[in-house]
Amino acid sequence: xxxRTPKAKLDILRLLAQGGFHSGEEIGKTLGISRAAVSKHIxxxxxxxxxxxxxxxxxxxxAEPMTLLDAERIASDTHAPVMLHPVIDSTNQYLLNQVDSLxxxxxxxxxxxxxxxxxRGRQWVSPFGANLYLSMYxxxxxxMAAAMGLSxxxxxxxxxxxxSLGVADVKLKWPNDLYYQDKKLAGILVELxxxxxxxxxxxxxxxxxxxxxxxxxxIDQPWVSLKQVIEEHENxxxxxxxxxxxxxxxxxxxxxxxxxxxxxYEEQGxxxxxxxxxxxxxxxxxxxxxxxxxxxxxxxxxxxxxQGAVLIETEQGVEAHIGGEISLRGL
Numbered sequence: 068x069x070x071r072t073p074k075a076k077l078d079i080l081r082l083l084a085q086g087g088f089h090s091g092e093e094i095g096k097t098l099g100i101s102r103a104a105v106s107k108h109i110x111x112x113x114x115x116x117x118x119x120x121x122x123x124x125x126x127x128x129x130a131e132p133m134t135l136l137d138a139e140r141i142a143s144d145t146h147a148p149v150m151l152h153p154v155i156d157s158t159n160q161y162l163l164n165q166v167d168s169l170x171x172x173x174x175x176x177x178x179x180x181x182x183x184x185x186x187r188g189r190q191w192v193s194p195f196g197a198n199l200y201l202s203m204y205x206x207x208x209x210x211m212a213a214a215m216g217l218s219x220x221x222x223x224x225x226x227x228x229x230x231s232l233g234v235a236d237v238k239l240k241w242p243n244d245l246y247y248q249d250k251k252l253a254g255i256l257v258e259l260x261x262x263x264x265x266x267x268x269x270x271x272x273x274x275x276x277x278x279x280x281x282x283x284x285x286i287d288q289p290w291v292s293l294k295q296v297i298e299e300h301e302n303x304x305x306x307x308x309x310x311x312x313x314x315x316x317x318x319x320x321x322x323x324x325x326x327x328x329x330x331x332y333e334e335q336g337x338x339x340x341x342x343x344x345x346x347x348x349x350x351x352x353x354x355x356x357x358x359x360x361x362x363x364x365x366x367x368x369x370x371x372x373x374q375g376a377v378l379i380e381t382e383q384g385v386e387a388h389i390g391g392e393i394s395l396r397g398l
Contacts (some may be wrong), residue, residue, distance in 0.1 A: 075100060076108050076115075077153055080196070083119065084133045090126035115154075115179050116194025118280055131278055132311035133196045136176055136318065144319040147326065148173040154195075156182040158202035159258055159272040166260060166268035171206040174322055180274075197279045198292075199314055201321060202272035205329050211259055211267040215389070216337050216375025217329075218243040218257045221271055223343045224328035225253065228320040233304055234296060238349030241368075241377045241393055245275070246349045249395075250291040252276055271325065277312050293317075337373050345370035350393065355379065359391035368393075 078098050082089050091102040098105075109119060109127060118130035138151035148170055155161055158175040160182070177200045180193035193200055207214055222239045229237050238246045245253040253275035261267040276292040294312050297303045305313050331339065345351060350368040357364045357379060369378035369385055376387035 073108065073111065075104070076112055079105065079108055080112060080117070080133070081135065083127060083129045084135060086129075086132065088120075088122065088125040088128045093126065112195070116280070117196060131197075131280070134311045134314065135196065136178060137315050138176070140315050141174075141176070141318045141322070145174075145322040145326075147322055149322075150175045151177070153178045155180055155200075157272075158200050159256060159270050162202050162204045162270045163258060163260070166204060166270070169204045171204065172326055173204045175202045176200060176318060193274065194279060198277045199273070199275040199317060199321075201275075201318060202270055203322065203325055205269040205271060207259075207267040207269055207333065209267070209333065210265065211261050211263075213336070214257070214259050214267050214269060216340070217269065217271065217332065218255045219344055219371065219375050220328050220332045220337070220340050221255050221257070221273070221325060223340055223347070224324040225255070225273065225275075225321060226347050227343070228324035232316070232320055233300070234293070237296070238347050239344060240349050241371065242375070247291050247296050249349070250289040252291050252293065252296070273321070275317075277314055277317075337375055341371055341373055350395075356394050357388055357391045358394050359388070364388065364391075 075098055079094055082094055082097065091105045094105045095102045109121070112119060117133075120128045120130055122128070136151055138149050141151075142149040150173070152158075152161070152175065155175075155177040157180055158177050161175050162169065162173065179195035180200050219239075219242055222243060222245065225245060226237050226239060236247060237252060240246050243255040243257075244251055253273055256272045258270045258272070259267050276290060278294040279292050293305075297305055297312070300306070305316060348368070348370050351370050353368055355366070355368045357377065364379055364381065364386070366379040366381040366386075369380050371377055372387055374387070374389065376389045377393070378385050378387055
């Protein structure tokens with residue numbers, strides 16, 4: 068579902084994204100609304116997770132620079148159908164609702180998600196314009212059984228795309244997270260539907276922290292934003308003049324990398340991806356704990372195998388596990 072997007076809020080954000088202070092009177096005149104209406108819309112923008120400074124006599128200013136997503140630019144550089152919704156409940160859910168009518172490779176991006184979600188139904192905090200919320204539909208002719216390991220393949224593609232843009236030291240946590248210095252940078256969610264013997268309809272979603280405020284509530288683990296990762300490089304290619312991160316360039320790189328990786332996966336399965344994963348496995352040769360329901364397995368991580376299972380060395384030897392979740396708490 069696409070929530071009704073108040074045009075005035077988006078128009079105000081476009082004005083503020085130009086930089087500097089903008090008075091309520093100026094904004095009102097530009098948009099043809101009252102100053103009281105401007106104040107009301109500013110409050111609504113706050114509820115989207117956008118920090119705005121308000122200074123008497125000067126007006127309103129964004130706390131951090133913001134460059135809005137540009138669907139035309141992204142589509143022209145990816146040759147893929149791209150849909151941009153400023154406000155949406157969930158980019159994954161939007162695609163899942165219409166898999167029967169989509170072209171493989173169709174991508175949905177959003178500035179804000181009201182009901183973003185991660186694995187196991189967890190909430191994914193999705194403030195407006197601060198991060199990247201991207202989902203892609205892919206039709207896998209080999210069927211649902213062949214979809215095992217896809218989140219690993221996509222994770223590898225994302226890290227390699229970041230490396231091609233000059234972002235080093237991003238690693239992977241099995242099966243679906245991106246880490247930087249042991250802090251979460253992004254999460255991947257693969258959802259699928261289909262009938263036995265038929266093609267699988269896949270929706271691959273990713274939420275990546277780009278320039279999220281440290282004041283955002285509701286996150287219970289260490290996390291990092293891409294802006295923090297690249298801020299030590301003054302002339303980094305992803306940094307725009309005003310200090311913002313070029314999310315449009317990121318979108319293009321990720322969409323192209325996903326399509327290439329998914330085609331490779333269709334042709335050769337996990338073959339070739341195991342070595343690529345193990346090179347960037349954040350916990351390779353480190354102690355980990357795998358939680359599977361009430362069961363916990365502690366040991367040394369030894370990467371993944373050709374089935375996409377995580378390998379854990381215990382006193383009994385090296386064991387392969389398909390399900391569960393890695394936890395470092397209590398180690």
